[in-house]
Amino acid sequence: MRSAVVLFPGSNRDHDMVKALASVTGHTPTVVWHQDSTLPDVDLIVLPGGFSYGDYLRCGAIAARSPAMLDVAKKAAAGVRVLGVCNGFQILTEAGLLPGALMRNAHLRFVCKEVKLEVANADTDFTRAYSKGQVVRCPVAHHDGNYFADAETLARLEGDGRVAFRYAEGTNPNGSVNDIAGILNDAGNVLGMMPHPENLIEALHGGLDGRGLFESVAKTLAA
């Protein structure tokens, strides 16, 4: 599986993501600078976590308008899988590739802790290594992860099975509507999620629950 990680000024979990992809898929991803207007031909594009452009203006707003993102949008439309984690999720909503918005956490503080995630839909390119309803551990680390969308959009997301992950067992850390932790686009090839599966992939991290996400994509592509 060939993958690319887009690097914005202020990205800070790019390296974590590169390590996770290399560990699970056996291939080290290409790192693409945000000013590059053409991404390499890959199976998966990842927008990593961090504080692109310092989160100034609005989280992800400036990065969403970078040259690399124009090509990400093109490739997403052509069916390439795109994963946005944390700041990457914020960038995807700002770029209009995913609906809704990520507002400041309900308690207004940054939060870094482990939460429980329920796999709300295991029949997606990003979750098929998990089972439906399975509850997995996953850390979060963000200040603006409070997912919101209007009622009509929410109904569509829920009705079409586009909610991939939900915070489970009362661990919603940010006030997200319907406990939403990760959503898909209409075509199912773009996933945005706030939690960090890339930080739970080896024994040192105290668990391997995050590997399933990357294994899912690899499995999808191998099929």
Place this chain on the structure above:
Amino acid sequence: MLRNDIAITPELIASHGLKPDEYERILDLIGREPTFTELGIFSAMWNEHCSYKSSKKWLKTLPTKGPKVVIGPGENAGVIDIEDGDVAVFKMESHNHPSYIEPYQGATTGVGGILRDVFTMGAKPIAAMNSLSFGEPSHPKTRHLVAGVVAGVGGYGNSFGVPTVGGEVRFHARYNGNCLVNAFALGLAKADGIFLSEAKGVGLPVVYLGAKTGRDGVGGATMASAEFDDQIEEKRPTVQVGDPFTEKRLLEACLELMKTGAVIAIQDMGAAGLTCSAVEMGAKGNLGLRLDLDKVPVREENMTAYEMMLSESQERMLMVLEPSKEKLAESIFVKWELDFAICGETTDDLRFRVIHHGEEVANLPIKELGDQAPEYDRPWVEPFKAEPISFTSIPAVSNVADALVKIIGTPDMCSRAWVYEQYDCLVQGNSATVPGGDAGVVRVEGTNKALAMSSDVTPRYCEADPYEGGKQAVAESWRNITAVGATPIAVTDNLNFANPEKPEAMGQFVRALQGLGEACRSLEFPIVSGNVSLYNETNGRGILPTPTIVGVGLLKDVTKMVTIAFKNDGDELFLVGGHGTHLGQSIYLRELFGREEGTPPPVDLAKERKHGDFVRAAIDKRLLTSCHDLSDGGLAVSLAEMAMAGKKGASVPLGQSAHMAAFAEDQARYVIAVSPANAARVVADAAAAGVPLVRLGTVGGTALDFGTAGKVEIETVRKAFDSWLPEYMGGEMA
């Protein structure tokens, strides 16, 4: 606008913090009256913060050498050998006064400054920690300070992308008017990839890097000079504003640049900004330096030479560049959208010259400014030492379990989760622990080894006996590193004390330093970097003496690490060091009976070492399933923390004088858990090493059962532990 020909009056000199004899010394040195800009430069270089003039004499007595010390004090940070050609670079620094004035920005710039110290040396920051001391919870400013400082520490570190792996938070009335914010950072480099500030070579370009210079942080001196020029913007805060986004780019650009061979010397701009960095580079290299201020990137118009030289705008660096690499260097900074400006050159005349609008506004001897600043032998007296208290005056409690629940729900003993959950402790993917254990542990990328670090000091002990308190701070840090299985290597210190011009406060400083020094020598735990913060007092009342120590150790095989959490039902519990009896200055006495009395527990360094070496060896042999040191609150608190972390109870019957066994704070002790299969071996090893070992009981159940001394469900303890801080911070503002 401030002109350079302002008359130098005694009032102006005094407002720059220079004493009459110091001014005489300036006149002797330069043989004429200084210009206004020169006066500012002297005040910046000769103040306590930059010159260490009150503390130098005593700092020289500390042990700073050892087989693992690569670079000791005097550089931006200390450097230790962690084998395989790797080195760890670390330091702690205070940002106390700014944080009290403006907690969020004060804390962010404290974190930013220490991160810069580390990556200036060519090291990639891989861990941060902090030690925070606030006033009593009921003081009207405390909640505001906690909220702002914690958000600030997180705001900078999280965005920059360094995991904050631990720290300390305490409350005491003596910090009411003067909180402490001590920030620590640790970076990783190759032994042959360390960069220093010492300039080498004449006629080489001096380059300004990073963010632009503004008027922020020009300091008290400028504020004081407003009386003779009412156009200065006197209301501008003296606290600098941090921009972690710029710092992150500066890090990436510097590390990229350092790989190219373009950097001959580099120095970050911290306190006293351009002045201090330029003088230090020249003085250390025995070179002169000429700065052309018209080339310095500025973000405000009409800045004077005085303001530019004293600005403490953040995220800036000064570098001596290899001239052949100029284009390459510039392209890296352009890529990261940072300023890059050649603004001076090195010279052979040992003068520090500053040019502004074509005029020479300063021309000073660089050595005397830098490494020959005044040095004082401040008078000191034997400081206050608390009287011992007799056993009979200490009330007993019959139910240890009830007492534990009370104690664990107090401001100083309760869970810090509300604080550390605001810090990203996972970024970079190498954290082996989450905060709340004994030491923070971070793997060295690409290897199986890890670094352990722990920040410690017990200020109430230091107040009651500065010498023993100083020893104890070092011993506790050493113990915490040992408790995860790591071998302690070296420390950085952050010495927070009151006004050194008061002999009593100076006496506290002297005695605490003697204690630190003795402990560091005895434990072979040298001090490789540090910072001194004096004058921490308000309305004549000083803070508790607070010599914060951060120790760093190496764990050769991270898979051998143990944590405090109970792992398996049926594991046997032992107390290394045996039961204690010392309740002077204990949490027990303070929290249950409101008495801050007695002498602190004495630290027997030989015992400390023997017990610690035993524990470390047992962890190395994989004989322990968990381990926790004993400190504040004694055995009962350690057991409670182990039970909560592991979500498992324990049966630990305590016999007579249960309150003493449960809450004594005798030093050099650890609780260890051992599988039944290994218990006999651990007992035999302890006997062979001459280490007292008491069998405490077994892990299991859902409660902490102290036998006749009471029993409590872990959930009850957990609730008390978790409640206080969120409820306090969520309460109405006073």
